[in-house]
Amino acid sequence: MIDGHNMLEFIDYLQLPFVQRMIIAGLLSALACGVIGTIVVVRRNVFIAGGISHTAFGGIGMAYYLQDMGYAWFDPMLGAVLVTTGAALLLGFEPVRKRFREDSTIGVLWVIGMAAGILFHNMVNWNNVTYVSPESILFGDILLINALHLRIMAALLLLIYSFTLFFFKDIEAACFDEEFARISGVRVSLLNTALLVLIALTVTILVKVAGVVLVLAMLTIPAAITNLFTKRLSTMMIGATVTGIASTLLGIILSIELDLPPGAVIVILMGVLFLLSLSGRSVYYRMRTMLQGNSSAAAKE
Template identity: 45%
Template sequence: MISIFALEFFRNALVAGLLASVACGVIGTYVVVRRMVSLSGGISHAAFGGIGIGYYLGLDPLLSATVFTVAVALGMGELSLRRRQNLETVIGAMWATGMALGILFIYLSPGFAPDLLGYLFGNILLVPRSDLLLMGALVIVILVVVSLFFRDFFAVTFDEEYARVMNLPVERISLLLLVLVALTVVMLIQVVGIILVIALLTIPAAIAREFTSRLGRMMVLAVALGMAFTMSGIVLSYLLNVPSGATIILVSAAVYGAVMVVRRNRTGALAV
């Protein structure tokens, strides 16, 4: 058991899991309280288009996915801020269009087809050292921006209309938050893959919400939970020799379910 920690790929996987947990705890908190779950789902699936373009152009897929996903998030933000009622439709369109672009560009790319399942469902055991540096940089960016804009993000996610009346730059703050969601999604693709991102973004924050009524504490608790889920998921998947992304999600979902059952029995009703 101890011996696996001596393997570099395994240590890389653990570090990647910890870094991703920080991002998903902090940003996932906003996703949950602001109810941006389907928006985040749309952004993460659209990211596949960025990966495909990266392959086609011979770039690092993670880098091209970062640029593409941020662009998609800004596009969705523009459309949703201008035409609020169409947001769900926009999400659906972007979701599928991104996936379609990804498939098309990967098909057109010369040479071997890349490991598609790795991107769709994650393969944290294959995270290279260079990606850890990029992930570390993204985590620092996310933490710095959130600490600088903590009050602004609160105002806009809590009551957008009132933030507008207070003359806060609501559009710019909303777009900035969407960019952070996009960056987080890109990081999480490494860990659990495009399809499973949404669970890691929401489950730790949703559990944390059950235990605290403060935004800051919710973030800290969600980060801790995310770390526990990814660590135990990675170790479990290694020991059982099953896919890591799916294991992480199932561990998270099991804890979430257990928390829900316990809370329901204690309070007699589910806190909504």
């Protein structure tokens, strides 16, 4: 498919600033979703992550509306980070946790985020603001990433990595056995809220690349793949990051070559990889059992 001629063309592509930005954005996204995706998967927080990411639609709509109102500096990413962090804090807020069922709260935030987003989108006078379609917010607009976005993404990523590294052992303890962590001195409620905020920051990093809807795939699939093969939380994070980087970069290259939307190509690639690793794992276990069977038979002789 990529013959000599096309390869050359691809190297030419790499000279283009917007392609370089796409690749950097893809790398930053994969670095974020490897670490936070692992936490989301082991804590079974996939639905929470879905809720938080869909509120970003409201935040982005709000940002365009404010731009139309004259606040040109109000970047969509700023809207996304504010609204998703707000949703995370609300989900972690103790009185809310006590009073309402968590999945109901998530459901409400999810749909209000979507409804607010589409209302804002309708209210914007698109003669004053560069037009952005709802689909590109929902499914990603990696092509429109600028240098400011990359800087925001890098800053958020730094925050996520510092927190996770510093509190890694406490995160591991609280995710595995919340009650035991609490009686051992971990401030579990505070840590849980902090992790929800980290999910919000990750959603903000991913939202330009994958879009509000496909964020969930980038958060869960690389981690779910690695979970099949690992027995340590740290190696799961590293494995998910590597898987994320590989599929994101390959997805971006394929989308340029085939002229398809990058977010969707990345997600389909990840999905295919997940199916392959599921069957790969069952083959691996069958072979291991066979080998062990042979060696124990040999030992008996």
